[in-house]
Amino acid sequence: xxxxxxxxxxxxxxxxxxxxPARDKLQRWLTEQADVAAVSLADDGLTAAQAIEQQRPDVxxxxxxxxxxxxxEVAAQLEESTAPLIVFVTAFDxxxxxxxxxxxVDYLLKxxxxxxxxxxxERVRERIGAGTRRTAAVATARAQTSSSERLLVPDGERxxxxxxxxxxxxxxDDNYVHVHVGERRYLxxxxxxxxxxxxxxxxxxxxxxSGAVNIGAIASLTPLFKxxxxxxxxxxxxxxxxxxxxxxxxxxMGR
Amino acid sequence: MSVAPYELSAAPTGARxxxxxxRPSTLYWLWGAFWLLMIAVAIQDVLHSPxxxxxxxxxxxxSSAVVASAWMTLVLRxxxxxxxxxxxxxxxxxxxxxxxxxxxxxxxxxxxxxxxGVYALVGRSYGHPAWSFVFxxxxxxxxxxxxxxLGIVFGFDSYAQWQTQRRRxxxxxxxxxxxxxxxxxxxxxxxxxxxxxxxxxxQMNVDVARADRLLARLADLLRLSLQSxxxxxxxxxxxxxxxxxxAGIMLERFADRVTLEWRVDQSLLDAPVPALxxxxxxxxxxxxxxxxxxERVRIEIAAHRDGExxxxxxxxxxxxxxxxxxxxxxLRNVRERxxxxxxxxxxxxxxxxxxGVSAKIAIPFSx
Numbered sequence: 263x264x265x266x267x268x269x270x271x272x273x274x275x276x277x278x279x280x281x282x283p284a285r286d287k288l289q290r291w292l293t294e295q296a297d298v299a300a301v302s303l304a305d306d307g308l309t310a311a312q313a314i315e316q317q318r319p320d321v322x323x324x325x326x327x328x329x330x331x332x333x334x335e336v337a338a339q340l341e342e343s344t345a346p347l348i349v350f351v352t353a354f355d356x357x358x359x360x361x362x363x364x365x366x367v368d369y370l371l372k373x374x375x376x377x378x379x380x381x382x383x384e385r386v387r388e389r390i391g392a393g394t395r396r397t398a399a400v401a402t403a404r405a406q407t408s409s410s411e412r413l414l415v416p417d418g419e420r421x422x423x424x425x426x427x428x429x430x431x432x433x434x435d436d437n438y439v440h441v442h443v444g445e446r447r448y449l450x451x452x453x454x455x456x457x458x459x460x461x462x463x464x465x466x467x468x469x470x471x472s473g474a475v476n477i478g479a480i481a482s483l484t485p486l487f488k489x490x491x492x493x494x495x496x497x498x499x500x501x502x503x504x505x506x507x508x509x510x511x512x513x514x515m516g517r
Numbered sequence: 518m519s520v521a522p523y524e525l526s527a528a529p530t531g532a533r534x535x536x537x538x539x540r541p542s543t544l545y546w547l548w549g550a551f552w553l554l555m556i557a558v559a560i561q562d563v564l565h566s567p568x569x570x571x572x573x574x575x576x577x578x579x580s581s582a583v584v585a586s587a588w589m590t591l592v593l594r595x596x597x598x599x600x601x602x603x604x605x606x607x608x609x610x611x612x613x614x615x616x617x618x619x620x621x622x623x624x625x626x627x628x629x630x631x632x633x634g635v636y637a638l639v640g641r642s643y644g645h646p647a648w649s650f651v652f653x654x655x656x657x658x659x660x661x662x663x664x665x666x667l668g669i670v671f672g673f674d675s676y677a678q679w680q681t682q683r684r685r686x687x688x689x690x691x692x693x694x695x696x697x698x699x700x701x702x703x704x705x706x707x708x709x710x711x712x713x714x715x716x717x718x719x720q721m722n723v724d725v726a727r728a729d730r731l732l733a734r735l736a737d738l739l740r741l742s743l744q745s746x747x748x749x750x751x752x753x754x755x756x757x758x759x760x761x762x763x764a765g766i767m768l769e770r771f772a773d774r775v776t777l778e779w780r781v782d783q784s785l786l787d788a789p790v791p792a793l794x795x796x797x798x799x800x801x802x803x804x805x806x807x808x809x810x811x812e813r814v815r816i817e818i819a820a821h822r823d824g825e826x827x828x829x830x831x832x833x834x835x836x837x838x839x840x841x842x843x844x845x846x847x848l849r850n851v852r853e854r855x856x857x858x859x860x861x862x863x864x865x866x867x868x869x870x871x872x873g874v875s876a877k878i879a880i881p882f883s884x
Contacts, residue, residue, distance in 0.1 A: 280808075281712065281770045287719035306811050327708065329809045353711035372715035 272299030273386070274317065278310035278333065279325035279351065284372065288323055288351070291379055297387070307331025311339055311414055312421050315451070319346045321386050323370070326352040331414075331423075337399050338409030338460065341452040347386050348399035401459075410462035415441055415448035424448075426461050430479040430495055434472040444497065467511045469493055470504040477514060544673055548589060548666075552582040580631040584624055589666065596674060603675050613667050620663070621656045628655075685857065692854040693749045696793040699846055701742040703800055716770050731769055738762040749858060750789040753820060757781065760799050760818065767803050775807045780819040788827055789883060791854050795831060797847030798876045802833035806873065810835035814873075827882040834873035855880070 275292055279285045285303055292301050302317060304310035307328045314322060314336075324333040331339075337348050350369040370382050403409070412423045424443060433440040434454035441448040441457075450457065458466055458474055466474045475493060484492040489505035503511060559574035592613065602609040629643075629651070636643035645651060703709065713735050720728035741759050757779075764777055799818065806814045814835035821828055844852070848867065855863040855878070863880045 280774075281716065282773050283716045283719035283770065284712070287715070287722065290722060308811075327808070329811050353715065354707035372711050373718040374715075375718075 272297050273321060273390075274300045274302075274319045276302050276304060276310065276313050276317065276319040276322040276324075276346070278304040278307070278313075278322065278328065278336070280305055280328045281325070284325065284351075288379070291376055292323075292383075295380075295383065307333065307336045308414075308421055311336050314340060314346060315416070315421070318344070320390060321347045321349065323349045323351050326350055332407070334403045334407050335409065337403035338407045339414040340400050341456045342397075342400045342459070343453070343456065344451075345397055345400045347389055347397050348403075349382055349386070350399070404460055409460055410465070413441065413457075413461065415450060417448065426465060427476075427478065429461075429466075429476055430497060430499070431469075431473060431475045431501060432457060432466065467514050468507045469501055469511065470507060473501060475501060475511075477511075480515070544593070544670070547669070548586070552578070552585075555582070576632060576635055580628045581624075583631075584627055585662070588620060592667070592670060596670070600674060600678065603671070603678050606671065609671060610667060614663070617660065617663060621652075621659050624659060625652060625655050688857045689749050692850060692857050693746075693792065696791075696796075696850050696854060697742070697746075699850055700793050700796050703797075703847075705739075705742075712770060713766050716766070720769070731766065734762055734765050738766065746792060749791060749854075751792040752786065753781075753788050753790050754786040756790050756792065756795055757786075757818075757820075759793070760795055763796070763799060764816075767807070771803075771807050774810075774813055775803075776813065776815045778815065778817045780817060780821070782821045785820055785822055785827065787884070788822075790827070790829065790880065791858055794851060794854065794878065795829060797845075797851060798831040801845075801847065801876070802831055802836075802874075805836040806833035807835065822882055823879075825882055826879045829878040829880070830875055832870055832873060832875040834870075836874055838867065838869050838874055851878070 273295075275298055277285055277288045277292070279288070282305075285305065289301050289303060292298050302313055302319065304313045305328075307330045310322070310324060310328070310333075311331065313319070324336055326333040328336075333350055333352075337345070337350075340346075351372060351374075352369060353372040370378065411426055413426050413429065414421050414423055424441075428443050430442045430444070432454060433442065437451060437453060439450045439452055439454050439457050441450060454472065454474060458468070465476055465478065467477055468474045475495070479495050479497070480493055481496045482494045483503065484494065486492055486502075489508065491503035491505075491508060493501040493503045495501065556575055556578045559578045560571060563569040563571075563574050599609055599612060602612060629645070632643050646654075713731075717728050717731050717735070720731055738759070741762065768775065768777060795818070799816070802816045806816065812835055814833060816834075817830070817832045819828075819830040819832070844867075852865055855865055859880055863878070866877045868875060868877070
């Protein structure tokens with residue numbers, strides 16, 4: 263549905279690069295395109311992530327080397343199913359970039375000429391037209407960065423990174439996830455499944471259909487009726503462990 | 518091309534030094550052997566003379582050996598002082614030989630006193646020619662042997678000094694070559710080069726003249742890196758010029774994020790400084806300060822004179838020194854070159870500043 267939207271109203275594009283001339287060049291050539299409706303700009307990784315979260319562009323041209331959060335780290339923090347198509351722009355086919363599919367939308371090497379940019383844009387259009395919006399960039403970027411160690415969370419108007427070791431548990435609520443860190447609670451517009459895919463299954467384990475716990479935060483377990491358990495966290499909170507996930511959790515805890 | 522200098526630097530320089538330079542103990546062995554030979558020859562000489570016991574030649578030569586060894590010790594002790602005259606042999610010999618009259622005057626009483634004493638102890642008397650003859654005879658002998666041994670010491674010391682100088686020259690050439698290679702590599706580093714080219718490509722669509730200037734500047738910088746100068750020092754003016762080229766390109770890329778300040782005492786522009794010394798420091802300021810910081814960064818390049826010191830500094834805001842961080846190739850090379858060129862008479866310090874990092878160099882000032 264969204265795909266046909268993009269076709270009708272034109273592409274909304276985000277350009278993220280920390281170097282102004284590089285940003286200007288992309289912006290200039292992109293706005294010349296008839297089917298590009300809007301080009302917004304970001305000058306560092308965090309701003310780029312924020313812009314993607316708020317504006318939900320169709321495609322993002324992201325420079326890899328940026329201060330704060332690199333382009334790969336930005337991609338790794340996005341939800342796979344809702345992420346825009348990503349074109350990495352880089353001065354060098356760095357090791358990380360080699361992991362991407364050469365034929366995919368995936369990257370543009372600096373300096374590039376207009377033809378090459380237009381070819382890249384053409385592939386973006388093809389993908390959007392074909393409805394294959396899902397990008398492999400997010401999964402690849404996650405594999406290339408230590409995205410399981412840090413999580414980008416909204417904090418008021420801003421986004422900031424928290425250590426995933428500090429997260430006690432995750433609670434899903436429709437298309438949102440509550441991330442519990444001490445007394446704080448962050449609300450992310452993502453599915454629990456996607457979040458667990460990013461954070462890795464090593465640190466977190468599901469305890470019921472809509473909850474997962476940081477194994478390191480568990481203090482003790484108490485058996486309940488019908489095979490269910492109570493999970494006591496170090497901070498005093500008690501969660502319920504459904505018997506469906508019991509064996510998995512026990513195996514991970516070495517019991 | 519990139520391998521050679523690193524192989525050189527991998528070889529421990531200390532090991533090479535001790536292999537090549539003559540060990541001081543060789544001289545002591547030679548001295549001992551010389552006197553054993555003198556004693557042996559003396560014994561051999563009197564073997565067929567009836568009425569002379571074997572210990573007598575041992576006493577004659579032994580007493581001379583003891584006194585001569587005392588002088589030799591003095592000569593060797595003062596080597597450090599005389600080393601400065603090694604390249605003026607006449608002066609070196611003159612400084613030693615001026616003690617000769619004193620040596621001759623003290624040698625005869627001491628040596629003959631010992632001999633007379635020992636003969637008296639065994640109840641005999643030591644017979645020798647008249648004192649006037651003894652004095653002339655011994656003085657000539659002292660002059661000949663002193664000349665021989667001073668020649669040997671001179672040979673040993675000048676060889677050692679030549680070795681040291683040659684080693685220093687090799688070190689100078691090696692560290693300079695490494696600095697040149699490091700600069701070339703950093704300018705050819707794809708991240709720098711392709712981003713610079715992309716900036717030119719971006720400018721070209723807005724301001725052709727400016728793009729043209731930028732391209733020329735990039736070419737100048739590359740040309741400069743490809744020149745491998747033979748001299749390890751360069752006037753401060755030239756060093757600053759290459760910094761300006763590099764900074765000019767970086768300023769185009771990051772104009773909105775960096776301010777550059779030059780605080781250079783214009784009277785110092787002709788002062789010699791090690792070539793390419795500041796380059797890695799400025800690169801670090803951009804790499805760690807500007808490229809990784811979200812805020813506007815200020816970089817300051819300073820040169821001023823402080824008495825006998827020429828003080829150079831590159832400061833940047835926006836970055837902090839990580840605890841226990843190790844020097845990269847660039848900083849290692851800076852330290853190494855300062856120590857090779859100036860011995861212990863230069864300093865380099867990388868320290869946290871009020872709101873950033875500052876790299877400070879002090880070298881002896883020479884006009």
